Amino acid sequence: MQAVTAVLRTLAAMAAVAALGLWAAGAAELPDDAFGRVVAATVASAVGGTIRLTGDAGPLAETRAGLTVMPLSVTLTGALVLAAGFLRPLRHRAVTGAGELAGWAGRIAVLWLLALIGLALLARQTFTVDIGNGTLGDLTHLIDATPTLGFTTDVAQTVLYGLLWLAGVLVLALLVSRGAPLPARLVGFQESVRPAAYAMVVLLLACVALGVVVALVTAATRGHPADTFAVVLLGLPNLAWLALTLGLGATWHGRVDGPFGLPMPHVLDQVLRTPDVATLNLRTLAEHDGRVWWLVVVDAVLLLATAFLMAARTPVRVPAWRHALRFAVALALAVLMICLVGRISAHYGLSLLGIGNLGGGLSGELFLRPETWSAIGLGVLWGLVAGFLGALLARPVHRRGAVPSQV
Template identity: 35%
Template sequence: MSASGSGRVRPGELLLSAVATVSWAFLAMAGVAALGLHLVGADGAGALGPMTAAVVVLAVGGSVTPAGDVEAFGLKGAQAHSAVDIAPLGVGLVGALLLGWLFVRSLRGAGAAIGRAELAARAGAVVLLFLLVLAGLAWAGNDTVTIDAATLGLTGGPERPGGLLEKLPRELGDIADIGSGLLPDRIERLIDAKAAVGFTVEAGRSLLGGAVWVVAVLLIALLVARRAPVPRGLEAAHRTVRPAASALYGVLVLAVGAGLAAAVYAAIGDDHPRLVLGAALLGAPNGVWLGVPLGLFVPWHGGAIGALVRVLPDPLDKLLDGREDQPITVARLAELDGRVWLLTVACVLMVLAAGVLTAVRTPVGRAGTAGFTGRCALWLGVLTALALPLLVRLTGVSAGASLSVLGFDAFGAGIELHGSAPAAAALGAGWGAAAGAVGALAARATGAAGGRASRYATLRSEPGDAPATAK
């Protein structure tokens, strides 16, 4: 799949490229979602197929709404409706990486620049086909999950003896004998009769969210792919924004890889390794990318009640347990566990690594060390100022649950986590500029500056630029 470079696109080639790009992306997302759901045991409550479709839709910006009647637990019908707004970024990241890679690979034959019409045609075909497949998943992502009363501690059972209903005759004494001892039995039948809850994908909102998601993925892919062409007239991007964008992209993806490796290590000694691995597959980027802005001192606030507290890492669960709208900072978490400061160390090292990579991939100019340092600091600062608010938006959580959805029982539970986007932008600009400057100075001192610049970055030098070695 390569671009012809002539500016004309054959319809057959265009369709084949779009089909391959979209189909591989959705297959990868479905595989990760199904495996993750199976490992966490969600398929024990309902059909795996509809759950997988719903999770993929959530991963690409869609919306899933549970609906049920759980009046036996003191909830009315209107209270049993709560939209799920937690994107499983592990699923979405796999799809985004594959979609972006295949898309830019189809453009490489065009050289350093590509016609705007050809680029629009190729991107438009991918977006259209993506939305068609997403519409099919929205239709398939509807099902009913069954709540096991034993998991709520109501009926007990072989694995959880001593449930509430088993204790009723003993605790109620003579009252339990009313109606020939049928009171506990009637309560159990009432619970069992109201234990089915459905979930539905909201087609309109999901298609709109999916359109935003796929366009954003294609734009980011064009921004970070140093060997892919850009629209004619924007060739300067090879020398300016792309080195910094690819560096920042690389360290963020590497951080997710480190998070997955840590999850595998944790699963080895855990009592429930399948649960740890499944949660990591579905949500490793959620935790890692929440930690990046937090470690760089972006303030957060939130709260958690009920069963959803268990999904939070330590010591965040201790800080938020049963509380609402609490400020979340590294300093407050460090009061509970001093090792939290290592998060800041890791995040600073990550940004510095991005600064070094930016300098190594940016062509060197004749303006000298000051001009080169300023260029690296400028572009990495701008992109980090955009990236941190995006991470804050992606990892923010807003979920209220009065029922079981996708196999997780969360009666009366809720969780809120939101970061400050303005603070993220300001801190991102500062951290990025500082890291870009330090990386440029280090690269200049060691002679590595510009050593890995793309060949496209040196085809047309800016006034005052000296040729750099293309790799």
């Protein structure tokens, strides 16, 4: 029963956040009562599910579309609720057997598998595309080629990535929680792994919390609150964690073309809306708004604070250089995660009798991808410096009677 409760609460929380975000974005007005299926598709994509866009416009026409994006607000909500449900029965215990822990995780995994299959089967819909009164509109009426666009879910890939997501959440929950028991063979690793994992979770959540504050100020001062809340409920971590990597000096590449609009600050849209692939980093952003250099300051403060927190939770005998190395590895892994889940790719188009880009905004492209290895390298450098300084700052707060190791 506890496993059922944990899975149902996770699905309910994710569906609620997705539904509110889609409602704020105007998806409640979709035809054919498709709102529920779009919510299911959003939840499926939030755990790594594969959503395929489909189209048809008759024998003389061709439609093409694709979408790859994780709504990380929904993802984060599900991860937090599921982790809490997984850890609840394990509280107030010093150790646990590997078999018992695997059995508890296995019961959740079986129920989660059934939930993923249900989501994948529910998340499919087809819509008729209104192309207006332009050239393509006249041609489609003439030859009776009404374009349709829909989405479907790849069941196998959704189940595979959804189970990998589940495994990642459960492992991270065990690593982060001080009160969660570990099998006896793994207890020795908690001293080196748990403080670093906890620090990275705090760092990522702090970025999201700052993003919420910025979003609320934006909604109060610049209007369009529905659009702002749609971003908060669907993709705020996408933006907050992107800003974290940019503040480290990372570079992303992307492009916005056609009617696509980015649910993010206008300066990003300015940089990316170019004829060719654009480079997105602090330098290119500063050409439009010099305030982006404050991202460096914010990152420095956040990293130093989380490095201090990690050191305060680490035994005093650990030397500062080792603390710096652990923090650097943890930050590099966090940056890698952001680079993997923060990618965006979307495109669509309609061509009729070989004629495309007619009829007013019937094609578009949006993508955003990182320079992964350089971002990881920057994460290592920042982590070494912040980790070392954090260890030095944490020395006065260590437990009384402990003798600090030499740097």
